[in-house]
Amino acid sequence: MTQDVDYCRIHGDKLRQWQMIDDACEGEQAIKKAGARYLPTLNPQDISEENEARNRQYRERASYYNATGRTKSGLMGVAFSKDPSVELPAGLEYLIDNADGQGIGLEQVAQKTLSHVSTLGRAGLLVDYPLTSGSMSKAESAGKGATILRYHPRQVINWDTETVGGITRLSLVVLMEQSTVRNIGDFKHTDSIRYRVLELIDGVYQVRIFEQTDRGFEEVAGYLPTDASGKYWNEIPFTFVGAENNDADIDQAPLADLSYLNIAHYRNSADLEESSFIAGQPTLVVSGLTQQWYEQNLQGRVYIGARGGLPLPQNADAKLLQAAANSLPLELMKHKEEQMVKIGARLLMPGQNITATATNSSDKSAYSVLALCCANVSGAITKCLQWCALYMGVTGEARYEISRDFVTAQLTSQDLLALVQLWQSGTVAKSDIRALLRKHEIVDPERTDEEIDAELEVEPVPLSA
Template sequence: MPSLNVPQAHFLTLPHKFRAFVAGFGSGKTWVGCSALCKHFMEWPGVNAGYFAPTYPQIRDIFYPTVEEVAYDWGLKTKINQANHEVHIYSGRQYRGTVICRSMEKPQTIVGFKIGHLLEVGRHGLLVDYAAVVAGSVSKADEQAGRARASVASYSAESIINWKTRQVGGQHLLSLVVLRETVDVDTDDGFGSEQVVQFRVLRLDAAGVYTQEVWEEGPSETAMTIAPFTPLNGLGQPWRVIPFQFLGSENNDTSIDDSPLYDMAEVNIGHYRNSADYEEAAYLVGQPQPWMAGLDEQWRDHMEKGGIFLGSRAPWLLPVSGTCGVWQAQPNTVAKEAMDGKKEDMVSLGARLIERGSAVKTATQADNDSAAEHSVLSLVVSNVSEAYSQCLVWMAEFVNAPGEVVYKLNQDFSQISLDATILTALFNAVQGGKLPAGDFWQYLRDRGVIDPEKTDDQIRDELETESPGPALDDTEVIPNGGKPSNP
């Protein structure tokens, strides 16, 4: 039985999609968070979850030990893979799911969840916004302390309920975006909370100025709760575009793209139907059925009176002409073959996601690469990279930050192997001064030899502090004045 105090138990019973357990040091925040993960895997086996912390050392020192203890408390087992920052959850020998751990230090390790959503539904949205402050009242210290800074809000495809575009010159700009949000509102007694649906409306007015307004859905009508206001950029000027970025599986425009996983989902449903037919047949006729023949009514009544038993110690006594046997249904090969065929189809469809030449880049995405060398997954990753690059440009404009924004996710999904010959050649090149050590370390990072989260400075510091080999120098001094090698 899970060990929870009253606030923790109440937290786990909350029906809200977004919950927060705010408490002081030692109050059990990590414990209740790990309990929520265990509850999730008990209710939704096979559905992975994410765990985020400020740094990976905090995940290693706090989360890993706690989730192992909590899982045991729930009757579960854990298998921690620190190299991949994953925790696999098991119920006995049955796999329940994986907790994917990510650090908040590097955004590129988090956007993978957006990639997964794009593969699932083919559409997502990102809104760049700034804290509601009075113009000119925010200092650099406020921004560095996080009291006021630009942020990126994520919206699922289902939350983007309306949008329009307008042609301005040679561009098609967003003129309207309506976003559905769910917020927690305190109840009148101050002890509870309830979810309220609100709509955030982003507009370009007739003068081409970006405004925001918020409407709240009530029992009888939807009323405006925040009147239209004009967000300003870092120079105190109004925006001439809506800083909202669509993400798609094919491109990042306002059109609705197909889900890359739709075909696989359809085949999976068919596999489920075949599996249900196969299991039903196994249930109805799968058990061995004993039979007897050649019995007259007197013999039948005699056997029924004494009872008919099965087993090596209960032989059946039959008349001279009597026969018996065990009937076993033939395997239902039609349903089984259909299941196997659909399984092969799903493997083929999954391989197409990373198969080169299965998708075509846009002109912006081409970037001197051949279109034939682009896969569905790499196209999705490229779209996510472009979307976050644009969002970072808008965030920089909010705070009037100079410089160029560069953001790119890895698009190489081929299995990378470690070649001993190439490794030796690269090592010799580093030793000979022909290759920077940082490039050699990056080669080892890509192949999992070095932790991908380690920076060049961290690697250099470790190499400088560690001894290059065993301490074999004769530095020990013997009281008679000699050394071990010279008694």
């Protein structure tokens, strides 16, 4: 029996940051559900029902502008605007349509992995194989296939490394897995948590499964995976995927700064709506009345507007009092919106002082945050494909590459005219112009300069009268 298999190596601050980014991406419902975590309580010392009602209204009136979620979706759209390059040997083609054993294809696994990496800065991928009796020979593996399992960074709760012969490799990975099972005989579902322990013991990879019982966490299953030839693994087929690199260290979350700013914008919105609610409603002020006159003539009621009148005695006065609007929260919101646009754009830019034209060039985009995330995800999935090949006993090239040739702007007619003028003036070579046109798919990327020149040299067909 092991009591500490649920030990989490990740610091609480990092877990809270990941939760904040996930909530910021999910949108207003998640942000408001968190209550005071993202919107401080008004007069927290006051625990009266009246103050609680005021805080509920304060939160409900606020508006969350989901710039973080839209940025996340935009990054994914840019990354997969072109189909990834995939090369699979015979025997691994099934991964295209079913990479995780649950009907999720390889591209969807890549998309979800990149989603975690480009937002939280971390993800995990494990290559697994269905249990068989004895060694996993080709005969036994008929109808089965290696799978690529994806893990949220919060699920990889513990890990360790060892260095052998100058090479650092994982020696321990603990994965928290949650499953939902329908109770037999009814329609209710029960959630359960178990822990999958991946460990190298004396250089041999083994898997152990722990579940919680009345006596704590107990090991309920364990096995020694083998490759297609029946050999035990000498490494853990698990890889971290990061925003900076794919080592075991936790990288900075690319969307952290944007999320913090987005929530600060939400707080400004709450203050603006609260101020508008309090000061935006005009208040009737009447002066020069006596209590006796008020009770005899108005009888506790005041009617104003197009269908009402307010009788007043001599020298009395009535007016509507309305406080001046508080524009400071609005100005703060506008300032934060400008900052959020800049932060989002920098995820595609290699530096802060890069022009829009430079940002579009392939050599520059290779150093952007998104491009680096794409490279890391591509490398991790390629490694997983190679592990799948060992499990399945197949040979041949296995590779997965997400395009980093981002096109973040479209050429306008004015841009095209300017390009022609640069070419005609001898400032830019024709081949460079065509390379840019291929990049924007104005010219077929598969057509060479020779093919285009040959077609242009053909005499035009005369038009019939």
